[in-house]
Amino acid sequence: MKGIKMLLALVPVFLLALAPLCLTSCKDSGSEKEAGKQQAADIEAPANVEEIAEARGLSPADVEAAVKTYIPSGKYDDYIMFASGGHSGQVLVVGVPSMRLLKLIAVFTPEPWQGYATGAKESGDLLKTGDMPVGKDGKLTWADTHHPALSETGGDYDGQFLFINDKANARVAVIDLRDFETKQLIKTPNIISNHGSTFVTPDTEYIIDTSQYAAPLPFSSFVPMDQYQKKYRGVLTMHKFDREKGRIDEARSFQIELPPYWQDLCDAGKKVSEGWLFCNSINTELATGGIEQGNPPFEAGVSARDMDYMHVVDWKKAVEVSEQAGKTNLISGIRVIPLETAVSEGILYFIPEPKSPHGVDVAPGGDYIVVSGKLDTHATIYGFDKIQNAIKQKLIEGNDIYGVPVLNYNDVVAAQLEIGLGPLHTQFDNEGNAYTSVFIESTLAKWKLGPPYNTGEDAWTLVDKIPVHYNIGHTVCAEGDTVAPDGKYCVALNKWSIDRFTPVGPLHPQNFQLIEVTGEKMKLLYDSPIGVGEPHYVQMIKADKLKPWLVYPEVGYDPATMAVNPDAAKAGGEKIVRGDGKVEVWMTAIRSHFNPEHISVNEGDQVVLHITSLERARDATHGFGIDGYNVNLSLEPGESQTVEFVADKAGVYPYYCTEFCSALHLEMMGYLLVEGKN
Amino acid sequence: MKRLIAQFSFVLMFVLAGAAYGAENQETAQSWQKQANDTRAAVMKVYGELEKIDVSQEPDAKGLIDDAVAQLTEGDKYLKQGDEAMAKEEWEKANAGYNMAWQYYVKAATAGLNAKRILTGQ
Numbered sequence: 001m002k003g004i005k006m007l008l009a010l011v012p013v014f015l016l017a018l019a020p021l022c023l024t025s026c027k028d029s030g031s032e033k034e035a036g037k038q039q040a041a042d043i044e045a046p047a048n049v050e051e052i053a054e055a056r057g058l059s060p061a062d063v064e065a066a067v068k069t070y071i072p073s074g075k076y077d078d079y080i081m082f083a084s085g086g087h088s089g090q091v092l093v094v095g096v097p098s099m100r101l102l103k104l105i106a107v108f109t110p111e112p113w114q115g116y117a118t119g120a121k122e123s124g125d126l127l128k129t130g131d132m133p134v135g136k137d138g139k140l141t142w143a144d145t146h147h148p149a150l151s152e153t154g155g156d157y158d159g160q161f162l163f164i165n166d167k168a169n170a171r172v173a174v175i176d177l178r179d180f181e182t183k184q185l186i187k188t189p190n191i192i193s194n195h196g197s198t199f200v201t202p203d204t205e206y207i208i209d210t211s212q213y214a215a216p217l218p219f220s221s222f223v224p225m226d227q228y229q230k231k232y233r234g235v236l237t238m239h240k241f242d243r244e245k246g247r248i249d250e251a252r253s254f255q256i257e258l259p260p261y262w263q264d265l266c267d268a269g270k271k272v273s274e275g276w277l278f279c280n281s282i283n284t285e286l287a288t289g290g291i292e293q294g295n296p297p298f299e300a301g302v303s304a305r306d307m308d309y310m311h312v313v314d315w316k317k318a319v320e321v322s323e324q325a326g327k328t329n330l331i332s333g334i335r336v337i338p339l340e341t342a343v344s345e346g347i348l349y350f351i352p353e354p355k356s357p358h359g360v361d362v363a364p365g366g367d368y369i370v371v372s373g374k375l376d377t378h379a380t381i382y383g384f385d386k387i388q389n390a391i392k393q394k395l396i397e398g399n400d401i402y403g404v405p406v407l408n409y410n411d412v413v414a415a416q417l418e419i420g421l422g423p424l425h426t427q428f429d430n431e432g433n434a435y436t437s438v439f440i441e442s443t444l445a446k447w448k449l450g451p452p453y454n455t456g457e458d459a460w461t462l463v464d465k466i467p468v469h470y471n472i473g474h475t476v477c478a479e480g481d482t483v484a485p486d487g488k489y490c491v492a493l494n495k496w497s498i499d500r501f502t503p504v505g506p507l508h509p510q511n512f513q514l515i516e517v518t519g520e521k522m523k524l525l526y527d528s529p530i531g532v533g534e535p536h537y538v539q540m541i542k543a544d545k546l547k548p549w550l551v552y553p554e555v556g557y558d559p560a561t562m563a564v565n566p567d568a569a570k571a572g573g574e575k576i577v578r579g580d581g582k583v584e585v586w587m588t589a590i591r592s593h594f595n596p597e598h599i600s601v602n603e604g605d606q607v608v609l610h611i612t613s614l615e616r617a618r619d620a621t622h623g624f625g626i627d628g629y630n631v632n633l634s635l636e637p638g639e640s641q642t643v644e645f646v647a648d649k650a651g652v653y654p655y656y657c658t659e660f661c662s663a664l665h666l667e668m669m670g671y672l673l674v675e676g677k678n
Numbered sequence: 679m680k681r682l683i684a685q686f687s688f689v690l691m692f693v694l695a696g697a698a699y700g701a702e703n704q705e706t707a708q709s710w711q712k713q714a715n716d717t718r719a720a721v722m723k724v725y726g727e728l729e730k731i732d733v734s735q736e737p738d739a740k741g742l743i744d745d746a747v748a749q750l751t752e753g754d755k756y757l758k759q760g761d762e763a764m765a766k767e768e769w770e771k772a773n774a775g776y777n778m779a780w781q782y783y784v785k786a787a788t789a790g791l792n793a794k795r796i797l798t799g800q
Contacts (some may be wrong), residue, residue: 025760296774296777296778297778299778299781300774300777300778300781302779303777304773304777375784421791422786422788440784440787440788441791441792441794442791442792466798467795467800469795470792470795471788471792496792498738498742498792498796499796501736
């Protein structure tokens, strides 16, 4: 307890020291304006804090961690994480350092609270655009969100857009960070699974998207497995992003045919390496499995070779080639650069990389590419200048079986560093350090980059490791994959939590562990259970870079078009129009009534509801649910939504506000009266 | 105990680092054989020590050790297949057996190291 006493004694001093800093630097962060003008300098640690710590069995390190992560009511987090929601098909929005879950963003799956594809025509239509109307139920009902990517300007996060992929079905989504809503879903043509997706080029000109499990080109054509080498292919897709429209421009997107090596992860070059991109591959063995036939299972077959191939792609040249007549094939409506053209035009090169690589991460200056092989103990660091020199000097060790030139490994490696058992992914800070997740031994490793980041004897050395709990996959550090990382925090994205949380049945939550990285030694600050899916990867952005709307700019706004819907209901313009077999209703919602409150239709009528929230107050959200008709909308202030359905069930069906909006919320309802044919 | 576990990690690191594969021939089969046996020896060394600890009050660690044993046992089955194939100079089959044995031993290592984390905090 002596340590706690000392620490608590220092709390007022700590706060006093911070006060002037906060009073100057917190003004723009939103902290002060929302904090009730609380003056940090006036705070004194209550005398009973020591007793509380003692009663709860908290160590000095626990108390320190609590002080560093606690965000008082009304104050805001410094950083926002966008985490993939894994199987939920959603994106999680989490504050740092509090680790509070702020929101789920519906992306690939229906989500009732946001009224996403649960009755609203706009989001229902959106979800259909990325659908594949085949398989069980004739539609997709889940997704496997993996890698979110924030839009960048000059290689730095700009806080405007977020992209994310659905590995299970090779889909890509665009989320607008003005309202944190999904705007576009693309089914990537020709491929059926994408893992190396999404990553952006430094000015978000393109969204990078690579296939993982190789398939015929296109995947929908049947080819037996014994023709794997000849007919199966990988594909790199460059989705052209139109920032002004906030949409992927499919007509200007293109693909590059690749060998069926199971492309894994990618990263775009930046600064000195801008114009290039780098992707891993894990199955240069061309293993095809078949354990049931006595063949080596994939896990053995795919890891048989010492080396796989990092793909080095000159994407700016690829853009030029994709626009030249006769250089592409049109497959499934998209231009595809054939593999032989990619080789002959100098678009694609291979570099050997240690076995079963996973992470490929470009350092902030774009000068190094860090690769970690999950069955190797090293991080292998390639120098971009060495790669360029090898390409120019044609320092190749030969060609792979598809004719792709393979650069000499020793000519392009800048360093190799012993990291530990099972290194995976690397992020960076603002002091020339790199942080690599280490799966098998469950640690986060901190190491020093070489010149120009570090020029002393400690360059390329491992400097610290911290245990994590357990089986870390990705890690994220504050803006840690940009040209200007922040340092301060990293988060270990642990796949297993085992004993970290109160048991809640056999299905355990994942564990996000917040780690402070400001000092020489990393410190574990907080465990945060994530119980909605496997949150595969995360982006962490400074909160003040985000400029979200608090309400929609005008009444009648349609989030799908980000403009006022000309068909939106207006105040005073509420009406019911009856046609032949169709009833169209213009309805408004405001605390605490809908107008109209009675809608009478005949069984079999097509019903169209245009509903507008007239609210202008922040957080005055209404819902609109119809009992028995499987409809629920979220009507945020100013928002307009449309519902279309056939009144195929006779009877009386209340509709009501599904958000507790006001004192008379329960009274905010109406009746849909469906008169039967008989 | 902690020292032994640390040694285990150290040894295992070099064992994993030393993996060498290639064409499925005698040389690579022998390399795989060594890789699998070395990894097994490293796992067994720490398991022998973990066995001496009363983990009855640590059900999570016990569960992980049980898991490690199960992975080890499965690996041993493949190791035996590898040895049998090796004796018959069936190099491809030997490769497959040793490769799979090693895959299971890596899983045993993962579980064992997690048990270590619970028991020692490191």
